[in-house]
Amino acid sequence: MTRTDPLDVPRPHAQLHFGVFFQGVNHWTIWSAPESGSQIDPASFRKVAQTAERGLFDAFFLGEGLRLREVDGKIHDLDVAGRPDALTQLAALAAVTRRIGLVSTSNSTFNEPADLARRLSGLDLLSEGRAGWNVVTTDNAWTGANFRRGGYLDHADRYRRAEEFLTVARALWDGWADGAVAGAQTASAWAAPGAVRQVRHRGPQFDVDLAPTLPRSAQGHPVIFQAGDSGEGRDFAARNADVIFSAHGNDFDDALAFADDIRTRLRAVGRPDDDLRILPGTEIIIGATEEEAREKKRWIRLQQVTPATALGIATLLWGIDLSDRDADGPLPAEDPVVAENDGSFGARRVADPRAVVAEWRAKAEAHGWSLRETVIALGPQRGHVGTPAGLADKFAHFVRHGALDGFNVTPYLIPDGLDDIVDLLVPELQERGVYRTEYTGTTLRDHLGLREPLTHRSAAERRQAG
Amino acid sequence: MSRPALHLAVELDGDGAHPAAWRRAAHAPDQLLTPRRVAQVAAVAENAGFTLITLDDGVLPPGTAPNPVGRMGAVERAAFVAASTSSIGVAPVVPLTYAEPFHVSSQLASLDHVSAGRAGWVVSEEEQPEAARAWGRPLVDGADARARESRDGLEVARALWDSWEDDAVIRSVATSRYLDRERLHYIDFTGETYAVKGPAIVPRPPQGQVVVLGRPDRVPAAQLDVGLVGGPDLTSVTAAAAAAGTARVFAEVEVALDTPDATAAARVADLERHAPWPDRGRLRHIGSAGQLVALLGELSRHVDGVRLHPLVLDEDLAVLSRLVLPALSERRLVARPLPGTSLRTTLGLARPANRFAAVSLPEDAR
Numbered sequence: 001m002t003r004t005d006p007l008d009v010p011r012p013h014a015q016l017h018f019g020v021f022f023q024g025v026n027h028w029t030i031w032s033a034p035e036s037g038s039q040i041d042p043a044s045f046r047k048v049a050q051t052a053e054r055g056l057f058d059a060f061f062l063g064e065g066l067r068l069r070e071v072d073g074k075i076h077d078l079d080v081a082g083r084p085d086a087l088t089q090l091a092a093l094a095a096v097t098r099r100i101g102l103v104s105t106s107n108s109t110f111n112e113p114a115d116l117a118r119r120l121s122g123l124d125l126l127s128e129g130r131a132g133w134n135v136v137t138t139d140n141a142w143t144g145a146n147f148r149r150g151g152y153l154d155h156a157d158r159y160r161r162a163e164e165f166l167t168v169a170r171a172l173w174d175g176w177a178d179g180a181v182a183g184a185q186t187a188s189a190w191a192a193p194g195a196v197r198q199v200r201h202r203g204p205q206f207d208v209d210l211a212p213t214l215p216r217s218a219q220g221h222p223v224i225f226q227a228g229d230s231g232e233g234r235d236f237a238a239r240n241a242d243v244i245f246s247a248h249g250n251d252f253d254d255a256l257a258f259a260d261d262i263r264t265r266l267r268a269v270g271r272p273d274d275d276l277r278i279l280p281g282t283e284i285i286i287g288a289t290e291e292e293a294r295e296k297k298r299w300i301r302l303q304q305v306t307p308a309t310a311l312g313i314a315t316l317l318w319g320i321d322l323s324d325r326d327a328d329g330p331l332p333a334e335d336p337v338v339a340e341n342d343g344s345f346g347a348r349r350v351a352d353p354r355a356v357v358a359e360w361r362a363k364a365e366a367h368g369w370s371l372r373e374t375v376i377a378l379g380p381q382r383g384h385v386g387t388p389a390g391l392a393d394k395f396a397h398f399v400r401h402g403a404l405d406g407f408n409v410t411p412y413l414i415p416d417g418l419d420d421i422v423d424l425l426v427p428e429l430q431e432r433g434v435y436r437t438e439y440t441g442t443t444l445r446d447h448l449g450l451r452e453p454l455t456h457r458s459a460a461e462r463r464q465a466g
Numbered sequence: 467m468s469r470p471a472l473h474l475a476v477e478l479d480g481d482g483a484h485p486a487a488w489r490r491a492a493h494a495p496d497q498l499l500t501p502r503r504v505a506q507v508a509a510v511a512e513n514a515g516f517t518l519i520t521l522d523d524g525v526l527p528p529g530t531a532p533n534p535v536g537r538m539g540a541v542e543r544a545a546f547v548a549a550s551t552s553s554i555g556v557a558p559v560v561p562l563t564y565a566e567p568f569h570v571s572s573q574l575a576s577l578d579h580v581s582a583g584r585a586g587w588v589v590s591e592e593e594q595p596e597a598a599r600a601w602g603r604p605l606v607d608g609a610d611a612r613a614r615e616s617r618d619g620l621e622v623a624r625a626l627w628d629s630w631e632d633d634a635v636i637r638s639v640a641t642s643r644y645l646d647r648e649r650l651h652y653i654d655f656t657g658e659t660y661a662v663k664g665p666a667i668v669p670r671p672p673q674g675q676v677v678v679l680g681r682p683d684r685v686p687a688a689q690l691d692v693g694l695v696g697g698p699d700l701t702s703v704t705a706a707a708a709a710a711g712t713a714r715v716f717a718e719v720e721v722a723l724d725t726p727d728a729t730a731a732a733r734v735a736d737l738e739r740h741a742p743w744p745d746r747g748r749l750r751h752i753g754s755a756g757q758l759v760a761l762l763g764e765l766s767r768h769v770d771g772v773r774l775h776p777l778v779l780d781e782d783l784a785v786l787s788r789l790v791l792p793a794l795s796e797r798r799l800v801a802r803p804l805p806g807t808s809l810r811t812t813l814g815l816a817r818p819a820n821r822f823a824a825v826s827l828p829e830d831a832r
C-alpha cells in the first residue's frame with residue numbers, strides 16, 4: 001500500500017457503483033429516532049429511491065423474507081419488520097423514477113418460473129429496462145409453512161432448483177424474437193407469425209409448457225443478482241449472475257480474497273473475469289471530521305443495539321435465554337450451550353460459541369465493557385466510518401485494486417439516511433474520477449457496464465475467458 | 467331515500483375488449499407494452515371520473531393460440547398505475563387457481579399501501595388446462611375444484627390481511643419493541659389441499675381489507691365486497707343482482723359506442739372481419755352515448771355500479787369521457803372519487819373490523 005501513482009493499480013479506470021438497500025427487516029435500521037420515518041409509507045420508498053437517483057446510484061434494492069422472524073418460536077418484536085411485496089413496490093417506484101435500477105429479491109424456492117419470470121419482465125418493461133432480480137433460495141423449510149407445498153426442499157436441492165428456475169426464466173425472456181411485435185396497426189398480426197416460441201421444459205424440478213407473454217426489454221432481460229455465500233452459492237453466481245450482493249465489503253483483504261475467489265470461479269466456467277459486479281452490503285457513516293464520524297457511529301450503534309437487542313444477540317451466542325439480564329452489567333457467567341438448531345430464524349448461529357465467548361470475556365475484562373458495549377464492539381462489524389474525503393480515498397483504493405465494484409448501501413435511517421452520502425461523499429468520489437457524473441445509459445445493465453445477457457452471447461464470446 | 471350514485475368501473479386491459487381491438491388502436495402494437503401507454507389510459511380513466519380501473523390477467527397470453535398478444539402482469543401494472551394516479555381505485559385481476567395465496571395476499575396488501583387505500587382485487591379463475599401446464603402444477607380439474615381454490619385462497623388472503631392488527635407497530639422506545647407480538651396472529655389456515663401458517667409479512671392494508679370483486683356464482687358471496695354480475699339482457703342482470711347477496715353489486719356491460727368517425731355497429735363489423743367478439747354472457751351496448759346513458763340510468767335502479775368493457779379503449783374511452791360520464795354527472799348519477807379517499811369509502815363500504823382483534827378480549831373480560 002505504498003504506491004502513490006494512481007495509475008499504478010490493476011484497474012485505474014474502475015468506477016464505483018452504488019445501490020441502496022432499503023431494508024425491510026433488521027435492527028440496523030434505526031426506528032427509534034425522532035427523525036425516523038415509516039418503513040411502509042410509500043413516501044419513504046419514494047424519498048429513498050429519488051435521493052439515490054439524485055446521487056446517480058445504479059439501483060434501488062429490496063430484500064425479501066417470506067415469514068416473520070421468530071426467536072424461540074415467538075415473533076421477534078425488537079426489529080423493524082413488515083414490508084411490501086418487492087415487485088409490487090418496485091413497479092410503483094418505476095412510475096416515479098427515471099433512471100435508477102429496481103432490484104427485487106425474489107425466492108426461487110417458493111415461486112414458479114412462469115409466474116415470477118412474467119412479473120419480472122413486467123417490471124422490466126414498465127421501467128424500460130431497469131429491473132434486476134436477486135435470486136435467493138431460502139435455507140429453511142420453516143418458510144414453507146406459508147405455501148401450498150408446505151416446508152420443502154432441502155439444502156442440497158435449493159440451488160439446483162434455482163438454476164433450473166433461471167433456465168426456464170431465461171427461455172421465457174428470450175422466447176420472443178427481437179422485433180416480434182408489429183410496428184403498425186395495419187400489420188397482418190399483432191406479433192409476427194412464429195416469432196413467439198413455445199417454451200417446453202422438462203427437468204427434475206419443473207415440467208412446464210407455455211407461450212411466454214412478453215417481449216424482451218430494453219436491456220434484454222432483468223439483471224441477475226445473487227446473494228448466497230456458500231461455495232454452492234458462489235458457483236451458482238459464477239455460472240449465472242451479473243452481480244453479487246456479498247457480505248465482504250468491510251475489510252480490504254477479505255474483500256479482495258472474495259473477489260479473487262469469484263474471478264477464479266468465473267474463469268472456470270468460461271466467463272471473462274470482469275463479467276460480474278461485486279457489490280457488498282455496507283453501512284456508511286459520515287462526519288465532517290474523523291472525530292465527529294466516530295461520535296456519530298457511537299450514537300448510531302447505541303440506537304441499533306438497544307439493551308434488549310444486545311441481550312437478544314447474546315442469547316443467540318450463548319444459546320440460553322438471557323433476556324432478563326442487565327445489558328449494562330457484566331457478561332453472563334454461564335458457559336455457552338452449543339445447540340444445533342432450535343428453530344430460531346432471527347439471526348445466524350455462531351459456529352464455535354465457546355471460542356467467541358472466551359474472546360468476548362477477555363476483551364470485556366481488559367476494557368471494562370458491559371455486555372452491551374461488548375456486543376457493540378465485538379458483534380458483527382459493518383460498514384465504513386469517516387470523512388467524505390477519507391472515505392472517497394478508501395473506496396477508490398478498494399475499487400481500483402479490484403476488491404469490489406461498489407456497495408449496496410444500507411441507510412441506518414429511513415428515509416433520510418442517504419442524504420449525506422449523496423450530498424457529501426458522491427462529489428468527493430466524482431472528484432477522484434471513480435464515480436459517474438451523469439447517467440450515461442438508460443438501463444440497469446448500462447449503469448453496471450454489463451455485457452449482453454449470457455444467453456445472448458455467441459459461443460465464441462463465452463469461450464473467450466478473461 | 468334515493469340510491470347512492472352509480473359507480474363506474476372500466477376494464478383497461480390491452481387495447482380493449484375485442485380480440486382485434488389493436489387494429490383500431492391509436493398506437494402501433496409495439497407501443498402497447500410501454501409505461502407511457504399504461505399511464506396514459508389510466509390518466510384518461512381517472513380524469514373522466516371513473517371510480518375504478520380493472521386490469522385483466524392470467525398466465526396464458528391473451529389472443530388465440532397462434533396469434534398471441536403481449537400482456538404484463540396485472541399486479542405490476544396496477545402498482546405502476548397507482549403511483550401515477552391519485553384518486554381512482556385500481557383492481558388487478560388475479561386468479562387463485564394455481565397462484566400462491568400467500569404471495570397474492572402480500573401483493574394486494576402492498577398495492578393497497580402504494581395506492582394509499584385504493585386497491586381492489588378481481589378474483590378470477592384459470593379455466594384452461596394449458597394454464598396448469600404453464601404453471602407446472604397438476605390440473606385443477608373442473609368448476610368445483612376451481613371454486614374451491616378461489617374460496618380457500620381468498621380466505622387465506624383475507625385472514626393474512628387481518629394477521630397484523632392496525633396498531634401492531636408500536637415503536638415503543640422505552641421497551642425497545644418495534645412490534646407488539648400480541649397484535650400479530652398466526653392464521654393457521656387448513657384447507658382441503660393446503661395449509662398456511664402466517665402471519666403476513668406486510669402490515670395490514672390501509673383499507674383493512676382490500677376491496678374484493680368477483681362473481682357471486684363462483685365465489686361465496688360472503689367473501690366478496692362487490693359482486694360482478696352478468697346476463698345477456700336487463701332482466702337477467704336485474705335478477706342476478708337481486709340474487710347476488712354481496713354488499714355491493716356491479717353489472718358487467720360491454721360497450722361499443724358511436725364515434726365522430728364511425729358508428730358503433732360499423733366499428734364492431736370492422737373488427738368482426740378479423741375475429742369474433744366472444745360472447746361472455748354479458749349485457750352488450752352497441753350504439754350511441756345517449757342510449758348508453760339511458761341504459762346506465764336504468765341500471766342504476768338495480769345495481770350499485772357498472773363495470774364497462776370498452777370495445778376499443780382508444781375510441782370508446784374518449785366517448786365515455788367526453789359524453790357519457792359528463793351526462794351522468796349532470797344528472798347526479800355518478801360522482802367522481804375524491805383524492806385522499808379510499809376505494810372502500812368511495813363505495814360506501816365500512817372499514818372491516820379485524821377478526822383477530824375482535825376475539826382478543828382484555829384478560830378481565832373473559
Ligand SMILES: Cc1cc2nc3c(=O)[nH]c(=O)nc-3n(C[C@H](O)[C@H](O)[C@H](O)COP(=O)(O)O)c2cc1C
Nearest residue numbers: 063064105136137138227228229230233245246281
Ligand atoms: C448480503 C446478503 C443479503 C441477503 N438478502 C436476502 C434477502 O433479502 N432475502 C433472502 O431470502 N435471503 C437473502 N440472503 C440469503 C441468501 O440469498 C441465501 O439464501 C443464503 O445466504 C443461504 O445461501 P448460502 O448457503 O449460499 O449462503 C442474503 C444473503 C446475503 C449474503
